[in-house]
Amino acid sequence: MFKKVLATLALATMAFFAVPAAANAYGPNSNGTVVGPIVPGQSVTIVFGPNAFSGSSNVSFTVSGNSVVTLGAFKAATTTSFEKKSNADGSIELDVTLPENASGTYSITGTDVDGNIGTASLTVPASDAGSGNLPDTGSEVPVLALWTAGGALALGAGLIAVMTLVRRQRLSQD
Amino acid sequence: MTPPKHGRQKGRRAEKSRTRIWVVSAFALVLIAFVAWVGVRGLMAKSEIEAAVPLASALKDQVIAQETDKIGTTAAALDNHAATAASLTSDLLWRIAEFLPLVGPNLTAFRELAAVVDNLSNDAVGPLTELAASIEVADFKPAGGALDVQPLIDARPVVERAASAIDEAQSTMSGIDTDSTIVQVRNAKLQLAEQLAALADPVHAVRTAVVLVPDMLGASGPRDFLLLFQNPAELRASGGIPGALALLHTEAGRIDLGQQAAASGFARFDEPVLPLSDETRGLYGDITGEFMQNVNLTPRFPLSAQLAREMWKQKYGTEVSGVLSVDPVALAYLLEATGPITLLTGDLLSAETAVSLLLRDVYVRYSEPAQQDLFFAAAASAVFDKVASGDLDPVKLIAALARGGEERRISLWSAVEAEQVELLGTTLAGALPQKTNAVQPFGVYLNDATASKMDFYLDVQVADGQTTCRADGRPHYGVSVTLTNTAPVDAPTTFPEYVTGGGAFGVTPGNIKTLVNVYGTPELQNLGVARDGVAVPHLPATDGGYQVSQIAIELAPGESTTVQFGFLGEQPFQGEVDTQQTPVINRHETSKLTLSCDFPLW
Numbered sequence: 149m150f151k152k153v154l155a156t157l158a159l160a161t162m163a164f165f166a167v168p169a170a171a172n173a174y175g176p177n178s179n180g181t182v183v184g185p186i187v188p189g190q191s192v193t194i195v196f197g198p199n200a201f202s203g204s205s206n207v208s209f210t211v212s213g214n215s216v217v218t219l220g221a222f223k224a225a226t227t228t229s230f231e232k233k234s235n236a237d238g239s240i241e242l243d244v245t246l247p248e249n250a251s252g253t254y255s256i257t258g259t260d261v262d263g264n265i266g267t268a269s270l271t272v273p274a275s276d277a278g279s280g281n282l283p284d285t286g287s288e289v290p291v292l293a294l295w296t297a298g299g300a301l302a303l304g305a306g307l308i309a310v311m312t313l314v315r316r317q318r319l320s321q322d
Numbered sequence: 323m324t325p326p327k328h329g330r331q332k333g334r335r336a337e338k339s340r341t342r343i344w345v346v347s348a349f350a351l352v353l354i355a356f357v358a359w360v361g362v363r364g365l366m367a368k369s370e371i372e373a374a375v376p377l378a379s380a381l382k383d384q385v386i387a388q389e390t391d392k393i394g395t396t397a398a399a400l401d402n403h404a405a406t407a408a409s410l411t412s413d414l415l416w417r418i419a420e421f422l423p424l425v426g427p428n429l430t431a432f433r434e435l436a437a438v439v440d441n442l443s444n445d446a447v448g449p450l451t452e453l454a455a456s457i458e459v460a461d462f463k464p465a466g467g468a469l470d471v472q473p474l475i476d477a478r479p480v481v482e483r484a485a486s487a488i489d490e491a492q493s494t495m496s497g498i499d500t501d502s503t504i505v506q507v508r509n510a511k512l513q514l515a516e517q518l519a520a521l522a523d524p525v526h527a528v529r530t531a532v533v534l535v536p537d538m539l540g541a542s543g544p545r546d547f548l549l550l551f552q553n554p555a556e557l558r559a560s561g562g563i564p565g566a567l568a569l570l571h572t573e574a575g576r577i578d579l580g581q582q583a584a585a586s587g588f589a590r591f592d593e594p595v596l597p598l599s600d601e602t603r604g605l606y607g608d609i610t611g612e613f614m615q616n617v618n619l620t621p622r623f624p625l626s627a628q629l630a631r632e633m634w635k636q637k638y639g640t641e642v643s644g645v646l647s648v649d650p651v652a653l654a655y656l657l658e659a660t661g662p663i664t665l666l667t668g669d670l671l672s673a674e675t676a677v678s679l680l681l682r683d684v685y686v687r688y689s690e691p692a693q694q695d696l697f698f699a700a701a702a703s704a705v706f707d708k709v710a711s712g713d714l715d716p717v718k719l720i721a722a723l724a725r726g727g728e729e730r731r732i733s734l735w736s737a738v739e740a741e742q743v744e745l746l747g748t749t750l751a752g753a754l755p756q757k758t759n760a761v762q763p764f765g766v767y768l769n770d771a772t773a774s775k776m777d778f779y780l781d782v783q784v785a786d787g788q789t790t791c792r793a794d795g796r797p798h799y800g801v802s803v804t805l806t807n808t809a810p811v812d813a814p815t816t817f818p819e820y821v822t823g824g825g826a827f828g829v830t831p832g833n834i835k836t837l838v839n840v841y842g843t844p845e846l847q848n849l850g851v852a853r854d855g856v857a858v859p860h861l862p863a864t865d866g867g868y869q870v871s872q873i874a875i876e877l878a879p880g881e882s883t884t885v886q887f888g889f890l891g892e893q894p895f896q897g898e899v900d901t902q903q904t905p906v907i908n909r910h911e912t913s914k915l916t917l918s919c920d921f922p923l924w
C-alpha cells in the first residue's frame with residue numbers, strides 16, 4: 149500500500165519539481181591549481197580550469213600581500229592589479245613572479261564581468277631563523293661560549309685602556 | 323690561686339653563657355615545636371586529601387549508578403576531608419612558615435591546593451551530587467511526544483553555580499606556582515588539574531544543556547527548526563548532501579514533525595541567497611548559495627545553516643529559528659536506544675541495517691530520486707515518532723546523541739544570538755576548530771564531485787603528525803588522507819546510473835571524484851600538497867584566515883591514493899595534533915603519522 153502511495157507521490161513530486169539535468173548541475177569543481185614551488189624571486193603559474201570564468205572575457209586580477217608581485221606577461225611592470233582575457237572555454241593561466249624579499253601570504257583574486265570569481269593564496273614559508281649548525285637542545289654551550297667571548301672582549305678592552313694609561317704616564321714622565 | 327676578681331668575672335661569664343644556653347635552647351624548643359606543628363599539620367592535611375581522592379571517584383560511580391542512598395553520605399565525607407585539609411593548612415603559624423626559604427613555596431602551594439579542593443567540594447561537587455540525587459535519567463525521556471522541561475529549568479541555578487566554581491578553580495590553579503616545590507606537591511597539582519579538567523567538560527555540557535534545551539523545546543514560546551537529513555553517500559564537508567528536509571515545531575517541551583521536502587525539489591536560485599565571501603566563492607563556488615544540495619560545501623556549519631534557512635524561507639515562507647542536521651549513522655545510533663523499527667514498506671530499520679538500507683539498498687530498489695527522498699523522509703519520521711513516544715532507553719539515547727555530536731553527525735545552529743554563543747563552545751556547533759595551548763587542530767573536509775551516490779564505496783583513512791627539523795624549532799605538521807574506491811570493478815555496468823552518476827559531470831561511471839580540503843589554523847603557513855610522495859599542483863587558499871589546500875582526486879574502482887598536506891608552525895609546540903574530519907560512513911580512528919625531515923614539502 150505504501151509503495152502505491154509512494155509511487156503516486158513520486159510522480160506528483162516529479163511533475164512539479166523535475167528540472168533538466170543540465171540546469172540542475174550542482175556538482176562542485178575545483179576551479180584553480182597552483183603549479184610549481186613558491187620561491188621568492190621565481191615565478192609560479194596559477195591555472196584556473198574550464199568554466200572558472202566566462203569564455204573570452206576580461207578577467208581582472210588583484211593581489212594583496214606583504215610586498216608587490218609581478219603579474220602576467222608584463223615583466224617590467226610591478227603591479228597589484230592586472231587584466232587578462234580568458235580562453236574560449238573560460239580557463240585562464242596566470243604567471244606570478246614573487247619579489248626577492250617575498251614573505252607571508254599573497255592572496256590573488258580574479259573576477260570577470262559576469263561576477264565569476266577565482267582565488268588562490270600563495271604562501272612563502274618563513275626561512276629557518278635558527279643558525280643551522282647549533283643543535284636545538286645544546287643551547288647552554290653556545291650561551292657559555294658567548295659569555296666567555298664577551299668576557300674576553302671586556303678583558304681586552306680593559307687591557308687596552310690600562311696600556312693607554314701607562315703609555316700616557318710614561319709620556320708625561322718623559 | 324685565681325684572683326677573686328677573676329673568679330667574679332668567670333662567674334659572670336658563666337652566668338652569661340648559661341643565659342645564652344637557655345635562650346638558645348628555648349629558641350630551639352620553639353623552633354622544634356614550630357616545625358613539629360607545621361609538619362604534623364602538613365602530614366594530617368596530606369592524609370585528609372588522600373582520603374578525599376577515592377571518595378571523589380566513588381561519588382562519580384555512585385552518581386552514574388544512581389545509588390541515591392549512598393550519594394549523600396559520600397559527598398558529606400568528601401566535604402569533611404576537604405574542609406579539614408583546608409583549615410589545617412591555613413592557620414597563622416603555617417602562613418608564617420610560608421616565608422621560610424625552600425620550605426615556604428611548598429607550604430604556599432599546598433595551602434592553595436587544599437583551598438581549591440575545599441571550594442570545589444562546597445560549590446561544585448556538593449550541589450551537583452544533590453542535583454544528581456534528585457533527578458533521574460528517566461526524566462530525560464519524552465512521554466507522549468513531550469519532554470518535561472521543568473526539571474531542567476529548576477536545575478539551572480545549581481548547575482550555573484557549579485560551572486562557575488569550576489571555572490574559578492581552574493583559574494586559581496593556573497596561578498599556583500609549583501616551579502620551586504618538591505615533586506610531590508607538583509604532582510599533586512597536576513593530578514588535581516587533570517581531575518578538574520575531567521569534571522569541567524561534563525559540567526559545562528550539562529550547563530549548556532540546561533540553558534539551551536528548555537527554550538529550544540519551546541518552554542518560553544513556540545519555535546520552528548529546519549531539520550536537514552544529510553546523506554553521506556554523496557559527501558559534503560559537514561557530512562552529506564541535505565537530501566531530505568523537514569520542519570520541526572516545538573512548544574512547551576512538545577516536538578512535532580511538520581512539512582517535509584526533498585532538496586531535489588528546490589530549483590537553483592539565480593544567485594546566492596545570502597552574500598558569500600570571496601573566499602567561500604573561490605573555494606566552493608557560488609553554487610554554495612544556489613543549491614540546497616550545496617549549502618554544506620563549506621565546513622562552516624553556521625554558514626550552511628543560514629543558507630538552508632534562507633532557501634527554505636524563500637521557497638515556503640517560514641523563517642525558522644534554528645537548523646538541526648543529522649545523518650543516517652547518527653540515526654543508527656538512535657536506533658540502539660529505540661530498538662528496531664518496522665517501516666511501512668516492511669523493512670526492518672535497526673542499528674545494524676540502517677546504514678546499508680538507507681545509503682545503498684534504497685538506490686538499488688528505487689530508481690527515481692524523488693522516490694528515494696520519500697523513503698528517507700518516511701524512515702526519518704518513523705524514527706522520530708518512536709523517539710517522541712518515549713519508548714526507548716534514555717541512557718542509550720543520551721549516549722547516542724553524545725556520540726553523534728562528537729563525530730559531527732549531529733549539528734545545531736540557532737538564530738538566537740545568545741543561544742548560538744552557547745552552542746559555539748560545543749561539538750554540535752560544527753564550527754572550524756580552534757588552536758589551544760594543548761592542541762594543534764586540522765580539518766579534513768571532503769566534497770563529492772561525481773554528483774552521485776558512490777561515497778558508500780569511498781574508504782577514508784586520515785593520519786596526522788608533527789616533527790621538528792628546523793634549527794629555529796618551528797615544527798612541520800603533516801596531515802595525510804588515504805582515499806580508496808572500494809566499488810567492485812564491474813560497478814560501471816552493474817550499478818544503477820543514479821549511484822554512479824552516469825558520467826554526467828565528466829567522471830567515468832564507477833569512478834569517485836572527491837575534492838579534498840584540508841584546513842590549518844590561521845597562524846600556520848601552508849606548505850602545499852604531495853600525492854603518493856610527490857609534490858603536486860593544488861589550490862592553496864585562505865578561508866577567514868585559515869590556511870586551506872584543495873585538491874581533486876579521481877579514483878577508479880579498486881584504486882587508492884594518499885595525499886599529504888604540509889603546514890609550518892609558528893613556534894615550537896609540545897602539545898597534540900588533532901584532526902577533525904567530515905563524518906564519512908565508515909569512520910576510522912585517525913592514526914598517527916611518522917614524519918621524516920626528508921620530505922618534498924619541506
